[in-house]
Amino acid sequence: MFKGDDEVNNPNVSVIICTYHSANEKLKRTINSVSCQHGVKYEVIITDDGSEDFDLPSVENLLNRIERHIIIHNEKNVGTVNNLYTALRKCNGEYVFCLSPGDIMYSDDTLYRLYQEVVNAEETILFGNAVWYWIKKKEIQIIPVDEPRMPKLYNQKCKSYLIPLLSYYYMNRPVGVTYLRKREVFIKYMEMIREEIKFVEDSTTTLLYLLDGGRMKYLDIPVVWYEYGAGISTSKNEKWTKILKQDFEKLEEMLKQRYSNTDFVKCVYGEENQSMSDSVRYSMMKLLLTILKKIGKLTNRIGKKVDVANLKKQLEENI
Numbered sequence: 001m002f003k004g005d006d007e008v009n010n011p012n013v014s015v016i017i018c019t020y021h022s023a024n025e026k027l028k029r030t031i032n033s034v035s036c037q038h039g040v041k042y043e044v045i046i047t048d049d050g051s052e053d054f055d056l057p058s059v060e061n062l063l064n065r066i067e068r069h070i071i072i073h074n075e076k077n078v079g080t081v082n083n084l085y086t087a088l089r090k091c092n093g094e095y096v097f098c099l100s101p102g103d104i105m106y107s108d109d110t111l112y113r114l115y116q117e118v119v120n121a122e123e124t125i126l127f128g129n130a131v132w133y134w135i136k137k138k139e140i141q142i143i144p145v146d147e148p149r150m151p152k153l154y155n156q157k158c159k160s161y162l163i164p165l166l167s168y169y170y171m172n173r174p175v176g177v178t179y180l181r182k183r184e185v186f187i188k189y190m191e192m193i194r195e196e197i198k199f200v201e202d203s204t205t206t207l208l209y210l211l212d213g214g215r216m217k218y219l220d221i222p223v224v225w226y227e228y229g230a231g232i233s234t235s236k237n238e239k240w241t242k243i244l245k246q247d248f249e250k251l252e253e254m255l256k257q258r259y260s261n262t263d264f265v266k267c268v269y270g271e272e273n274q275s276m277s278d279s280v281r282y283s284m285m286k287l288l289l290t291i292l293k294k295i296g297k298l299t300n301r302i303g304k305k306v307d308v309a310n311l312k313k314q315l316e317e318n319i
Helices: 024-035 056-062 080-090 110-118 151-155 162-169 183-193 202-211 238-258 263-269 278-295 308-317
Strands: 013-019 042-048 069-073 095-099 125-136 139-142 180-182 216-227
Touching: 013 024, 013 080, 013 110, 024 042, 024 056, 024 308, 042 080, 056 069, 069 080, 080 183, 095 110, 095 183, 110 125, 110 180, 110 216, 125 151, 125 308, 139 308, 151 162, 151 216, 162 202, 162 263, 180 183, 183 202, 183 238, 202 238, 238 263
Parallel strands: 013 042, 013 095, 042 069, 125 216
Antiparallel strands: 095 180, 125 139, 125 180
């Protein structure tokens, strides 16, 4: 379903919100924070992964303030990767920004600021800061998480692609919910993983993009209020931990098969593509971080200056 069709005047950004048995009040918060964006043309795509209780009229009502929107409801559960891929094939924006129910745009000019930065950049992925929060006993708590630890590394003109790539691999990873990505590039890498990997879309596609020599750019602004514990990656559920581990194991096999001759695979897995022990992996990570810190003062403290009143206001308005 699409409202506001205009082939000549396509949106700059497609905001994709993936749902699966999502609470209506969380989806409402996310949609309303997007509807306040100004200065950039955007559309919203709701793509549901086969929820038996998906309430189409309710979702349409939540989107009534947004002129351009698409609603997708998969008849069966296809997994995060293919749910998102379906939306990518149907959206119209040059760039893509992905959210989950409960995530809230930090301010009403966030999309504008991201878009203005990325259109003038050589990189096809731009990312900013996520401010992690959760609601415990009806109180908003800001979680002091700085991820990645050294975001400014990605803006350095490193001679070797291995520096940002190894940095990313050894957990200096931006939060995927802060990405603004070129849609065509995102589709390319989603098509590389969608037959093998079911749930981990951000880490896998980004790693492959960096392996091919792609670059990311960091914009030092808060982009989104990121609800901790609501998604698969932060839920700490034992079942999901095992499922995600399986996806990462499939990624490792993919790397060994498709990129066996690269310096990265030889560095991480050795000449014979044997996985490292955890102790060796940890030692390499410490060595890499020591090297990276010598490049410059690249650390960042995301949670120092955030407007918590802004979040409280949005939550109060959308409950």
